[in-house]
Amino acid sequence: MESAFLNQGATVDKGENARLSSYIGAIAIADMVKTTLGPKGMDKILQRVSQQDQSVSVTNDGATILRSVMLDNAAAKVLVDIAKVQDDEVGDGTTSVAVFCGELLREAEQLVTQRIHPQTIAAGWRIATRIARDALEKSSVDDSEDDEKFRETLFRIARTTLSSKLVTYEKEYFAKLAVDAVMRLKGANKNLDHIQVLKKPGGQLRDSYLEDGFLLDKSIGVGQPKRVENAKILIANTSMDTDKIKIYGSRVKVDSMNKVAEIEEAEKDKMRQKCEKIMGHGCNVFINRQLIYNLPETIFAERGIMAIEHADFDGVERLAAVTGGDVVSTFDHPELVTLGECDVVEEIMIGEDKVIRLGGCKSGEACTIVLRGSSSHVLDEAERSLHDALCILQATVKEPRSICGGGCTETLMAQAIDREVENTPGKKALAMAAYARALRQMPATIADNGGYDSAELVTQLRAKHAAGFNTYGLDMYNGTIADMLELGVTESFKSKYQVLMSASEAAEMILRVDDIIKCAPRQREQGGY
Numbered sequence: 263m264e265s266a267f268l269n270q271g272a273t274v275d276k277g278e279n280a281r282l283s284s285y286i287g288a289i290a291i292a293d294m295v296k297t298t299l300g301p302k303g304m305d306k307i308l309q310r311v312s313q314q315d316q317s318v319s320v321t322n323d324g325a326t327i328l329r330s331v332m333l334d335n336a337a338a339k340v341l342v343d344i345a346k347v348q349d350d351e352v353g354d355g356t357t358s359v360a361v362f363c364g365e366l367l368r369e370a371e372q373l374v375t376q377r378i379h380p381q382t383i384a385a386g387w388r389i390a391t392r393i394a395r396d397a398l399e400k401s402s403v404d405d406s407e408d409d410e411k412f413r414e415t416l417f418r419i420a421r422t423t424l425s426s427k428l429v430t431y432e433k434e435y436f437a438k439l440a441v442d443a444v445m446r447l448k449g450a451n452k453n454l455d456h457i458q459v460l461k462k463p464g465g466q467l468r469d470s471y472l473e474d475g476f477l478l479d480k481s482i483g484v485g486q487p488k489r490v491e492n493a494k495i496l497i498a499n500t501s502m503d504t505d506k507i508k509i510y511g512s513r514v515k516v517d518s519m520n521k522v523a524e525i526e527e528a529e530k531d532k533m534r535q536k537c538e539k540i541m542g543h544g545c546n547v548f549i550n551r552q553l554i555y556n557l558p559e560t561i562f563a564e565r566g567i568m569a570i571e572h573a574d575f576d577g578v579e580r581l582a583a584v585t586g587g588d589v590v591s592t593f594d595h596p597e598l599v600t601l602g603e604c605d606v607v608e609e610i611m612i613g614e615d616k617v618i619r620l621g622g623c624k625s626g627e628a629c630t631i632v633l634r635g636s637s638s639h640v641l642d643e644a645e646r647s648l649h650d651a652l653c654i655l656q657a658t659v660k661e662p663r664s665i666c667g668g669g670c671t672e673t674l675m676a677q678a679i680d681r682e683v684e685n686t687p688g689k690k691a692l693a694m695a696a697y698a699r700a701l702r703q704m705p706a707t708i709a710d711n712g713g714y715d716s717a718e719l720v721t722q723l724r725a726k727h728a729a730g731f732n733t734y735g736l737d738m739y740n741g742t743i744a745d746m747l748e749l750g751v752t753e754s755f756k757s758k759y760q761v762l763m764s765a766s767e768a769a770e771m772i773l774r775v776d777d778i779i780k781c782a783p784r785q786r787e788q789g790g791y
Contacts, residue, residue: 287335292364298709324357353653386693406662427647495602584628669705669734
């Protein structure tokens, strides 16, 4: 009927077709990343197929995989969005949120075929979400009062996060690196900009280390000092080229070569004056975002000033933050400029490459994690793994509660919902039971990915929780169930809470869809604007 009133090219999918299209799209995306879940999850190769870019990356990070996939299904795009939000908010749990949302929709599809209305299912899910949230909060532990204990909790959380990553066999080492880096940061917000990750091919992952200070992957100018102590750093974003006549189409006519030499000398004088103004700030290190050409480089070398050129924008911003200096573009008022400070600026070697190290920075928080690895693909995945660990630690410092991992909390929440199902009349109870089944699919998926018998392990886990052992979960290295507190498998409360709420809201939104309307863009008239 609507087609009589819609523009040509617009389509409407109604009722069962729309619902099936939504469910199948979202479930397909969830199934795609499902095999990457857990410590025994598999990796995916992402290969770009455009003419300009045919690069390859190997990863098991849910957000990275989903971000790389071009989609045409509206419900699938919702799943990609919640994975992105999870990555931005917490940094970890991106695969979990997509898989859990997909499992909810798989259960909803079966309920809808039993002629249960989507609004009834949504109402049951809301009750189940509230019960699960309460059970999650009750099972959480806060160790932030005791610094030593809290540090140990952070270490266990980082180790659990890294268990499912490429660096799993070096997880103890990298977890310690991540905790040491985050604990250096002062204040409640823990600004991760002060932690730089520098990738240097060569060696092996174990050769990675935490450098106390800031590393700049640039070179020092010719003939300039290679080491400066008690550095006063002027950080700039200014052109150090001679001022050319920049008016398009302009020409200068002269009647002799002497006049050309005079123009060139005038340009050089202007650059000398600019360099004098820079040196008038009392700095002994000059770091510029743009290039420094031969003449100013020579002037700085004569005065014994270290000049570093082409420090990229991120590097300049981060330098200003860690050294306490200002980024300046003009040099007429030295009294208004704050110089950056650090104990030493020197050139050091990492493998075969020279880098500049700024030690003893003013903020005292700056550090650089130098990643070593056999190839660029390994380094890229190690950086993603470490980024997830740093983000989850930052989130845990803000929200210090922690919970048991290994499918323990999912079983705990499902058990709490099942108890409430017995007291709930009506069809809502069926939706709540479906929610509990979706929760139990999380440990089942983790077990399946490890090649274990998921039905056997999940039923053992249910029986153990029913007997009152609420800290039991899956031991994926021995294929059994075990006490997660003893194994030290700990997760951040914030991450699990975000997974629960985001997946529930997204699944409910997709569930309530009954029509999909595709609108055709307005066609431009030929020859028009």
